Amino acid sequence: MTNILIVDDDINILKLVNIHLSEQGYKVFKAKDGIEALEILNKERCSLAVVDVMMPFMDGYTLTKEIRNHYHIPVILLTAKNQIEDKEQGFQAGTDDYLVKPFELKELSFRIKALLRRYDHQPDESILRIGRTTINKKSYEVKIGDRTILLPLKEFELLYFLMSKPMQVFSRDHLIEHIWGLDYEGDERTVDVHIKRLRERFSKLTDDFHIKTIRGVGYSLEAKRE
Structure with missing residues (x-):
């Protein structure tokens, strides 16, 4: 909301x-x-x-x-x-x-x-932080503590978008339009594949956040509660 x-x-x-x-x-x-x-x-x-x-x-x-x-x-x-x-x-x-x-x-x-x-269509900030995880729009780097992680461009943009709006639910169509553009000719499975890769990369590195599947709707990034 x-x-x-x-x-x-x-x-x-x-x-x-x-x-x-x-x-x-x-x-x-x-x-x-x-x-x-x-x-x-x-x-x-x-x-x-x-x-x-x-x-x-x-x-x-x-x-x-x-x-x-x-x-x-x-x-x-x-x-x-x-x-x-x-x-x-x-x-x-x-x-x-x-x-x-x-x-x-x-x-x-x-x-x-x-x-x-x-x-x-504008980034809220150049740098976003959730717990010990930092994502930098200018350098396209993700840091967890002292560790730096470089992601493929679309994975980075997808993670940045979800982190900039935590707890909000987005449909696959919305994510495709925002990350890949209106002229993208692929299908919704592209989002699922990128979400899967992000989960695989970060599930063992941090519990600061996790990307939740909202059945029948899409995805939402949830931050760890202090």
């Missing part, structure tokens, strides 16, 4: 957006100001933030800068203003999109889906 953070000091807007996005299948976290929002981001893995500009303690521009400095997620700014100067300030702060109040909930949904698709 995709987590969305909504930040607004208007309780009614929080309630309306929460209901609408929950019906769309998202898990919604609500914050009434920027400080509360940062506390949530520190604890929860969110995929996108919808941020109001005018809030107490920390305005939306400042919060957007904080999010941009510490998290690789898209931000949509909500504002009652429609001046070009306000939009300029928002984009300078690092927002990805801008929605003027009052807005249609359907339009918010469209914009959220568009940004999630865009960010889904």
Whole structure:
């Protein structure tokens, strides 16, 4: 399930957006100001933030800068203003999109889906870590403690994608589209073969993670619980 953070000091807007996005299948976290929002981001893995500009303690521009400095997620700014100067300030702060109040909930949904698709094709980070296992997108290396492992390209890309989104379930079609591309002419067995190889390589090296088969659906990478 995709987590969305909504930040607004208007309780009614929080309630309306929460209901609408929950019906769309998202898990919604609500914050009434920027400080509360940062506390949530520190604890929860969110995929996108919808941020109001005018809030107490920390305005939306400042919060957007904080999010941009510490998290690789898209931000949509909500504002009652429609001046070009306000939009300029928002984009300078690092927002990805801008929605003027009052807005249609359907339009918010469209914009959220568009940004999630865009960010889904970008790595969340150059380096991912689960326990003692580190995977580096720049060097294409996997390290377990002091040991370095070099993988074939598609195995690396598949492992990196699954590690970047732990506990999420992906169908074979989704993995083929993301790793091999829309023009790939092979079949679903390609995914099964690569998953099998990854399991064989890492099952004896680490228990930091394992790739679980979700019967009738696809695969999910599960991290070891501390």
